[in-house]
Amino acid sequence: MSELEDVFRTEWGRILSALIQTLGDFDLAEEVLQEAFSSAVVQWTTGAPRNPRGWLYATAKHRAIDIIRRRTNFAEKQTELVIREECRTGNFIEEDSAVPDERLRLIFTCCHPALPAEAQIALTLRTLCGLTTEEIAHAFLLPTATIAQRLVRAKTKIRKAGIPYRVPSAPDVSERLAVVMAVVYLVFNEGYSAALGDTLVRQELCAEAIRLARLLQALLPEPEPELDALLALMLLHDSRRSARVQANGELVLLAEQDRTRWNRAQIEEGCALVQSVFQRGPVGAYAIEAAIAALHASAPRAEETDWRQISVLYGRLFALHRSPVVALNHAVALSMAKGPEAALPLVDALQSSLEDYHLWHATRADLLRRIGRTAEAVSAYQRALELAQNEVERKFLNRRLEELAF
Amino acid sequence: MQYLLLIYENEKRFATGYDPAEMKEYMAFGETYGKAIKGGNALRATTTATTVRVRDGKRLTTDGPFAETKEQLGGFYLVEANNLDDAIEMAGKIPGARFGCVEVRPIETFS
Numbered sequence: 139m140s141e142l143e144d145v146f147r148t149e150w151g152r153i154l155s156a157l158i159q160t161l162g163d164f165d166l167a168e169e170v171l172q173e174a175f176s177s178a179v180v181q182w183t184t185g186a187p188r189n190p191r192g193w194l195y196a197t198a199k200h201r202a203i204d205i206i207r208r209r210t211n212f213a214e215k216q217t218e219l220v221i222r223e224e225c226r227t228g229n230f231i232e233e234d235s236a237v238p239d240e241r242l243r244l245i246f247t248c249c250h251p252a253l254p255a256e257a258q259i260a261l262t263l264r265t266l267c268g269l270t271t272e273e274i275a276h277a278f279l280l281p282t283a284t285i286a287q288r289l290v291r292a293k294t295k296i297r298k299a300g301i302p303y304r305v306p307s308a309p310d311v312s313e314r315l316a317v318v319m320a321v322v323y324l325v326f327n328e329g330y331s332a333a334l335g336d337t338l339v340r341q342e343l344c345a346e347a348i349r350l351a352r353l354l355q356a357l358l359p360e361p362e363p364e365l366d367a368l369l370a371l372m373l374l375h376d377s378r379r380s381a382r383v384q385a386n387g388e389l390v391l392l393a394e395q396d397r398t399r400w401n402r403a404q405i406e407e408g409c410a411l412v413q414s415v416f417q418r419g420p421v422g423a424y425a426i427e428a429a430i431a432a433l434h435a436s437a438p439r440a441e442e443t444d445w446r447q448i449s450v451l452y453g454r455l456f457a458l459h460r461s462p463v464v465a466l467n468h469a470v471a472l473s474m475a476k477g478p479e480a481a482l483p484l485v486d487a488l489q490s491s492l493e494d495y496h497l498w499h500a501t502r503a504d505l506l507r508r509i510g511r512t513a514e515a516v517s518a519y520q521r522a523l524e525l526a527q528n529e530v531e532r533k534f535l536n537r538r539l540e541e542l543a544f
Numbered sequence: 545m546q547y548l549l550l551i552y553e554n555e556k557r558f559a560t561g562y563d564p565a566e567m568k569e570y571m572a573f574g575e576t577y578g579k580a581i582k583g584g585n586a587l588r589a590t591t592t593a594t595t596v597r598v599r600d601g602k603r604l605t606t607d608g609p610f611a612e613t614k615e616q617l618g619g620f621y622l623v624e625a626n627n628l629d630d631a632i633e634m635a636g637k638i639p640g641a642r643f644g645c646v647e648v649r650p651i652e653t654f655s
Contacts, residue, residue, distance in 0.1 A: 252628060299650050300545045302627035310629070 142178055145190045150268030151353075153195050155240035158303060161202055164293045168265070170205065174198035195237045241266060242357040243303050245350075248292075249318040250301050257292035258321045259328075260285050266353070267346045277340050278328060315358075319368050319424070322350045326372050330379075331528070344376050363415045367425035370411035374431035377404035388537070389530045393440035405435045426455045445474035462491040470501055478508040496525035500535060507542065516542050546582065546651040547623055547631040552615040553644030555589050569639040577623065577634055584621035615644045622651075 150171070157167035174197040178190075187193040248261040263269040263277075271289065275282040295301065306314045329343025351369040358365070381399040384390055412432045415425045430451050437443040452468035465488055473481030482505045485498070492498035503518035516539065523535045574581060590609045597604045609616065618640065625631040628648065635646040 250628075252632075299648075300547075300625075300628045300631070302629050304627075304629075306629065310633075 141186055142175070142182060145178075145186065145194075146175060146268060149191050149194065151241055151244065151266040152239055153191060153198065153237060154265055154268075155244040156195060156238045157198055157202070158244065159238065159240045160199065162303070164265070164296060166202055166205065167198075170198040170201040173201050191237050239357070240303075241353065242305050245318055245354065245357075246305055246314055247296065247301060247303050249314070249321045250296075251314070251317050252299060252301055253292050253295060254288075255321070255324070257288045257295075258317070259324055260288045261292045262321055262350070263325065263346065264289055266350065269346070277343050279340075315362060315365070318354065319365060322347050322354070323368060323372070323424075325350070326375075330375060341379070344372070344379070348372050348376065363418050364422045364424050366411050367415045367422065367428045370408040370415070371424055371428035371431055373404045373408035373411075374428060374435050377401040377408065377435060383530065389534045391534075392434060397438070400435065405432075408432060409436060423455060423458050426451050426458070430455075443474070445471055449475045462488050463495075463497075466492060466498060466501055473505055473508075478505040481505055482509070494525065496522045496527075496531070499525065500531075503538070507538075512542055545625060545627065545631075547625055547628075548649045548651060549584075549621040549623060549631070549635050549638065550617055550647040550649065551619045551621075551638060551640040551644065552647065553618050553640050554614060555616045555618055557643060558589070558618070566639050573637055573639070576637070580623045580625060580634065582622040582624055584619070586619040587617060590616045618644075 154167055154171050157171055158164055161167050161170075171194070174194045177197055178186075178194065245262065245266055248265055249258045253261070260274055263274050264271065269277070271286050272282050275285040278285070305311070325343050326347035329341055329345075329347065348369065351365065351372060354365055355362075355369065377400050378392075378395060379401075381395040381397070382390055390396075408428065409432045412425070412428045415421060416429065421429075430448050433444050433448050433451075449468060449471035452464060452471050456464045456468055466485065469481040469484040469488075472484065482502075485502050485505060488498060499518050499522035503515045503522060506512075506515035506518060519535055519539045519542070523532060523539070526532045526535060574584075593607070593609045595606050595608065597606075621634075621638070623631060623634055625634065628650075631648050635641060635648050638646050640646060
């Protein structure tokens with residue numbers, strides 16, 4: 139049975155993308171592909187066919203024709219005509235016929251800017267990655283009904299608003315690719331923020347995001363440096379996964395992580411990608427973030443981190459995105475390169491925009507602690523603790539507070 | 545498919561009439577998309593609007609638009625497009641999109 143599971147994992151998105159192209163109907167394509175996999179459970183007991191993809195595609199298409207025949211709606215009859223035409227031309231029943239790869243259309247349609255972001259994410263995971271509605275709900279800690287409703291609304295909008303099933307034309311492609319990359323990164327971050335005690339499905343989101351980025355890389359006609367950079371960024375963050383959280387669920391600071399537990403192969407691939415992106419010309423935000431992650435990943439010991447370079451990169455990132463959170467990170471890097479006294483005024487200047495952000499208080503507390511202004515550090519840690527939601531972060535802040543008490 | 549492109553802007557901008565340069569842009573838009581445009585008009589200001597309701601079989605007539613908003617419906621185009629992307633492209637070329645916004649609504653069909 140695991141053979142079939144493998145086929146499901148690797149082939150679902152590809153076959154579905156081809157079925158949607160032929161049938162012009164997301165729901166019908168999904169329904170018949172599901173049924174084809176159900177038939178496979180029964181029929182593959184003595185072993186998978188020579189061409190599993192072709193078998194599943196042909197079986198699903200047969201099923202679709204049966205369903206369409208039973209329908210009476212005129213518009214759907216027209217779809218039937220197209221399929222019948224294909225039957226006549228003979229490129230249909232052939233189990234071995236090549237199944238066209240339409241996944242690039244599929245991902246651009248799922249990530250269409252006319253769909254809300256949370257629907258883009260759910261639809262991408264359902265159609266391209268083959269996650270079930272239950273799995274997506276589990277991964278996002280939401281009720282299954284909520285995800286089911288998002289999927290239904292998104293598919294209805296695709297149909298009723300006339301969202302096309304195609305790769306956008308050249309002038310729009312970079313704007314649209316930015317949306318796709320944002321979806322991929324959101325999927326990754328949802329998985330990355332998951333800590334110990336969270337389900338495996340949540341952490342698998344990181345792997346799905348990396349897989350999606352690789353898929354896009356393979357499908358795009360032109361290489362896209364920002365996509366390479368996004369892949370590098372995710373590989374580098376993900377390389378630290380097993381060193382980030384202790385057995386008791388406590389977050390381990392970057393400086394305190396056991397670097398021998400970092401995934402070397404991922405770090406090497408990530409660093410090589412960053413290097414090639416920077417060699418190719420002007421860089422975007424993902425590239426700068428990836429370069430920062432690469433500098434952390436290549437320091438053999440925390441004390442050898444190139445903070446000067448990191449602080450320069452945060453400066454460049456701030457020039458692209460004038461966000462207070464980036465400014466906060468810049469201040470942290472500066473405190474490591476030039477000392478906490480140099481960074482504190484920068485952090486204080488961000489008070490009005492970040493007053494309700496627990497990491498602003500935690501950062502300030504850390505600087506005050508390092509300067510030796512203990513009483514002020516304690517009250518800043520306490521404020522951070524009041525605002526922090528994540529259990530892992532709360533544990534860390536509590537530990538800092540206990541240390542200061544002695 | 546047909547789409548209605550609804551142009552919303554702050555109508556105060558037209559209180560003293562239309563900018564001739566902008567009018568020319570609208571003319572050019574009309575020429576570029578002449579084949580796709582099935583209809584369209586500019587609307588007079590909301591100060592000229594009347595709202596009609598029927599409640600319990602009785603007609604109620606009041607002045608003005610039904611709600612106070614920052615941007616008002618100031619004009620529309622009815623266009624024929626292959627899909628939403630083509631409609632979005634047209635919407636982006638309407639001069640009003642630079643000042644306010646254009647809502648793209650697919651036309652319902654009954655069969």
